[in-house]
Amino acid sequence: MRSKAVCLLSGGLDSTVTTYYAKHNGYDIATLSIAYGQRHTRELSCAETISKKVSAIKHITLPINFSHLSSTSLIKNSSIPIAHQQFQDIGKTIPSTYVPGRNIVFLSLALSWAEALDATNVFIGINAVDYSGYPDCRAEFISAFEQMAKLGTKKGIEGIPIHIQTPLLDKTKQEIIRLGHRLGVPFEYTWSCYKGDSKACGVCDSCQLRLKGFKEAGLTDPLSYETYPTWY
Amino acid sequence: MRSKAVCLLSGGLDSTVTTYYAKHNGYDIATLSIAYGQRHTRELSCAETISKKVSAIKHITLPINFSHLSSTSLIKNSSIPIAHQQFQDIGKTIPSTYVPGRNIVFLSLALSWAEALDATNVFIGINAVDYSGYPDCRAEFISAFEQMAKLGTKKGIEGIPIHIQTPLLDKTKQEIIRLGHRLGVPFEYTWSCYKGDSKACGVCDSCQLRLKGFKEAGLTDPLSYETYPTWY
Numbered sequence: 001m002r003s004k005a006v007c008l009l010s011g012g013l014d015s016t017v018t019t020y021y022a023k024h025n026g027y028d029i030a031t032l033s034i035a036y037g038q039r040h041t042r043e044l045s046c047a048e049t050i051s052k053k054v055s056a057i058k059h060i061t062l063p064i065n066f067s068h069l070s071s072t073s074l075i076k077n078s079s080i081p082i083a084h085q086q087f088q089d090i091g092k093t094i095p096s097t098y099v100p101g102r103n104i105v106f107l108s109l110a111l112s113w114a115e116a117l118d119a120t121n122v123f124i125g126i127n128a129v130d131y132s133g134y135p136d137c138r139a140e141f142i143s144a145f146e147q148m149a150k151l152g153t154k155k156g157i158e159g160i161p162i163h164i165q166t167p168l169l170d171k172t173k174q175e176i177i178r179l180g181h182r183l184g185v186p187f188e189y190t191w192s193c194y195k196g197d198s199k200a201c202g203v204c205d206s207c208q209l210r211l212k213g214f215k216e217a218g219l220t221d222p223l224s225y226e227t228y229p230t231w232y
Numbered sequence: 233m234r235s236k237a238v239c240l241l242s243g244g245l246d247s248t249v250t251t252y253y254a255k256h257n258g259y260d261i262a263t264l265s266i267a268y269g270q271r272h273t274r275e276l277s278c279a280e281t282i283s284k285k286v287s288a289i290k291h292i293t294l295p296i297n298f299s300h301l302s303s304t305s306l307i308k309n310s311s312i313p314i315a316h317q318q319f320q321d322i323g324k325t326i327p328s329t330y331v332p333g334r335n336i337v338f339l340s341l342a343l344s345w346a347e348a349l350d351a352t353n354v355f356i357g358i359n360a361v362d363y364s365g366y367p368d369c370r371a372e373f374i375s376a377f378e379q380m381a382k383l384g385t386k387k388g389i390e391g392i393p394i395h396i397q398t399p400l401l402d403k404t405k406q407e408i409i410r411l412g413h414r415l416g417v418p419f420e421y422t423w424s425c426y427k428g429d430s431k432a433c434g435v436c437d438s439c440q441l442r443l444k445g446f447k448e449a450g451l452t453d454p455l456s457y458e459t460y461p462t463w464y
Contacts, residue, residue, distance in 0.1 A: 065295060101344030104384050108340040112333030136384040144380035151376045152336050154370040 173213030243278030404447030
């Protein structure tokens with residue numbers, strides 16, 4: 001019997017590459033998407049499409065009303081404008097798009113589901129290179145989460161703890177895109193834009209990081225953009 | 233300005249005593265209840281009443297459909313019957329009412345809210361004496377959770393980590409009930425029964441533990457029960 005893995009799949013580029021990576025490594029995949037009132041809900045339909053394409057054994061979209069809990073510019077109807085950082089500053093400070101404890105909550109839900117499904121691994125597409133400003137995108141945090149999970153779950157105390165896998169942690173965006181390309185990721189079904197209209201904006205941090213990655217990887221992004229950065 | 237604390241409040245006896253304890257210790261209280269499809273939804277209306285009585289500055293009931301995620305006899309419509317353990321066996325094994333990763337998810341949500349509210353503490357009424365079968369009711373788990381939270385939150389890496397307080401951890405049920413009595417807890421607005429009808433059943437593990445606690449504390453439980461154990 002193949003091992004099962006729960007993949008946190010937002011429908012963005014990183015989580016999609018991570019999901020394809022898990023599949024490529026022989027796991028049966030269960031995909032978990034969290035509808036937390038994000039502005040870019042288009043991601044969620046991408047997550048559904050990707051789940052089909054990767055032949056996920058299960059796919060759940062779990063609604064959590066994070067907007068009750070926190071205030072951040074990533075939450076829909078938030079009055080906080082999305083900051084457009086100077087590109088060179090991305091990753092240096094904690095950005096306004098930081099949702100307090102988001103990855104902690106997401107990993108906890110994935111862990112809970114993994115334990116119920118008898119899955120051995122949880123995959124999350126966090127990245128410490130482009131998102132070093134987020135405390136919950138760092139290796140130290142993941143190690144501490146694994147340790148906590150080992151002590152706080154039945155499987156953990158039975159000596160078969162669930163592992164948290166972060167295959168993209170130290171990769172640059174161009175490396176992630178190259179990996180996705182090798183794994184056959186259909187990038188046209190991934191969504192990165194924070195603004196989430198019919199076309200990607202090409203202006204927000206996330207669009208800029210993505211386009212820069214494609215450019216540096218020597219590949220073409222199949223998505224359509226409203227506007228392209230001058231350097232693209 | 234008084235410090236704020238997020239209290240996880242199910243509406244059960246332990247979480248209510250914990251909330252009164254936090255209030256008594258000078259915190260402004262924000263109460264978080266999780267509607268996770270539990271059989272005993274009456275707890276949730278108790279949580280609302282208690283939040284008013286304790287003058288909570290905020291009270292949220294956050295719905296999470298845990299039944300998507302796991303299978304346990306504590307979830308409504310579950311096909312798993314609630315086990316009636318021999319009373320002397322309670323706490324010795326992981327019971328069928330164990331929800332995988334439940335406290336991990338609850339603490340994560342409370343932590344996220346605490347960070348958004350600028351709260352310094354999260355209170356949870358877990359207890360290692362009567363619930364030693366639950367891996368996520370142990371001191372080692374709480375320490376590991378605090379460490380993870382320190383590394384995974386903005387406040388944590390800024391050097392002002394959020395503390396997880398577990399004032400009931402090592403208390404017996406009678407000690408918890410005595411503490412609640414001293415703090416003026418209105419026990420009639422707390423609900424412990426797993427079966428959750430108009431009266432408490434008096435048969436399930438939780439009713440038995442509660443009644444035993446009142447008996448040993450030399451106090452009378454103001455709740456009505458369908459039936460009382462012979463030893464009561």
